[in-house]
Amino acid sequence: MTGTNFLWGSSGRLRRILGWVWIYFLYWSGLIRWARRRLELSAGIVVLTFHRVLEDEDVLRSNSPPGMIVRRSTFENLLQFLTSRCETVSLVGAPSWKTGNERVRVAVTFDDGWKDTSDIAFPLTQKWKVPLAVFVCPGLAGKPTPFWPEHVVGAWRTSREDPQVMKGFENICLRAGLRPVRQSRNGNSQLEALLSQLKRLSPSELGKIVQDLAELTQVARRSGGNSVLDATMTWEDASRIAGQGVHLGSHTQSHCILTTIPAIAAQSELGESKRAIEAALDRPCTLFAYPNGSWSREVRDLVVKEGFSLAFVNNPGVWHSETDPLLIPRVNLWEGSIAGPLGAFSPAIFQYSAFWCSYRAQVRKRKKAA
Secondary structure (H helix, E strand, O other), rough: OOOOHHHHOOOHHHHHHHHHHHHHHHHHHHHHHHHHHHHHHHEEEEHHHHOEEHHHHHOOOOOOOHHHHHHEHHHHHHHHHHHOOOOEOOOOOOOOOOOOOOOOEEEEEEEEEHHHHHHHHHHHHHOOOOOEEEEEHHHOOOOOOOOHHEEEEEEEEHHOOOOHHHHHHHHHHHOOOOOOOOOOOOHHHHHHHHHHHOOOHHHHHHHHOOOOOOHOOHHHHHHHHHHOOEOOHHHHHHHHOOOOOOEEEOOOOOOOOOOOOOOOHHHHHHHHHHHHHHHOOOOOOOOEEOOHOOOHHHHHHHHHHHOOOOOEEOOOEOOOOOOOOOOEEEEEEOOHHEEEOOOEEOHHHHHHHHHHHHHHHHHHHHHHHO
């Protein structure tokens, strides 16, 4: 999650309204435009990252967390804005760092390799001629519901319908040393807090909790109707979009958060994924995205050792010539960070999330360095 999400998912209606008021003040006062102009003149690149693009009727059917989803109509309106107001660039090839650009430069990426990335998002980026990079997990290719958050969300939704099941859900979390998660009006906030806690666990601890939740709520059966919707793309899908210009990078072999596993296991996750992608596509794989954006100096050194030339984290910021190429910032976007109060794509909300937050992060970084 990025710093922009607090406006949308972690508090009630009043806070969301105050967030919108603040953003529109920045927009109409010209401050967002001023920050955007600084980005244009700096020659920097703002890298955007998404996870899923779904049809309206599938948004509520999916068990993916809300912070991972963008509606198809919202995404297409965003692409239209990018092509008319920005310069969209590819991640592959040495970027030009010539200053004084007339438009802010933006790159578009997707994580995880979902089926809807190849079937919905890619055709839209092709229609609007926007370069695309997709980070995939070879060990999870072509599988139904392969990621643990969808199982947890399915269990969460089941438990919210039955107080007894919710009690069991809470007990499982407490036994694992997690902070209590209870029923509240702000369900998405509670769920987001739980997912954040789970991301910090080791793979074995996480696997045990997911298994216990499945047994409690029979989430596997509940999720069965969503198995196709929440599936990842196949190698055939990956080869098809790669053949039409999409750059495929690694997101590890099985989406392990590398800072939670031993170094030897992290190196295996990196190396196996790189070799699998290169074997399947018959081309070099030089791009990498850290799962959850989590990295350490040791993990970064392993990324270098395995031969990746560019690697991306999940924190707002600007990619400049002096940026560490193995720690390139990205802005994580979802429906709530690019849609306005009426539910449609909002240029003001998007520019706040992407340009204002990235510019402010850049300023803070330079002040800290000074």
